[in-house]
Amino acid sequence: MRTVVVYESMYGNTREIAEAITEGVHRADPEASVDCLPVSRADAEVTRTADLLVVGGPTHMHGMSSGVSRRMAAMAEAKKEGHEDAAHEAHETAGGPGLRSWFHSLPKTEPGTHAAAFDTRADTRMSGGAADGIAQRLARHRYDVVTDPEGFVVEETDGPLRQGGIERARVWGAGLV
Template sequence: MRALIVFESMYGCTHDIADAIARGVGLVGDVTTVPVSHAIDEDTSVYDLVIVGGPTHVHGMSRESTRRGAVEAADQPDSELTVEPDAAGAGIRDWLWELSRREGSAAAFDTRVDKPAILTGRASKGIAKRLTSLGFTLVAEPESFLVDTHTRLIQGEEARAEQWGQRVAARLQ
């Protein structure tokens, strides 16, 4: 089984979760993990499983304005945030709208603040909806991994992401 994980990350948490998911998937098959900025080079049709994830911004997937806001927040003099190299570039939403229709298995994840989803929203729901509209079959419910209000992963989330990745990949065997 071959899997592709495409992620968008502003401050590194979603990147860490994507890497953890890849460790889990890697126990079951071969996995390629790429930031969305490099996903245009990937032919999704050669993979048995495509997993897509990004941060939750304003109840859903990021937009150019929210990515710009994230970069500006990190640029503040009192900020402890470090921006990922491609944070200001195209996001998951942009990539998904450019992706061609195809069949295959997929899963969606996001990172969001540790509060009720009704308050924060979930980017993974929009990602899953778009993947389904492209012809993918979801092999798992959209999953959220949690960060605190300082944009740090909650303890145990990386381990949970690794387990989730293993379970998702095992469904294809």
């Protein structure tokens, strides 16, 4: 089985979840070929070869990020002392393609190609989540979404992930196989 995990990450939290999902797939199927790629490196050739495509991103303004929300997040992170690594990742992500634009170039697939969606989000009543929108876009591209979209909680705007989130992502990834 070939799995491709594609993620957008501003502060590293979504990247950490994507990497944990990748580990979970490997635990469940040690023979599986699994690639974990930022959205900027996930071209149509890579996704076309997947038996399972897992896509995730951060939640911004109740849903998937936009160019404006990524730039706002990068500017806010740059103002924080002691957050140089996160600020660098946020700046890199803000200047590149986000999931919204990536979906425009994602080719439609043949029926039977599986997919799953996840996000990182704040734990507030009004925060919303990006995973539902990601799952809807996957379905529009004819992917068979095999499980309900999953959210992983980030404690502050820029992290850290809630305790136990990494292991929960590994278990979720293993369950996709």
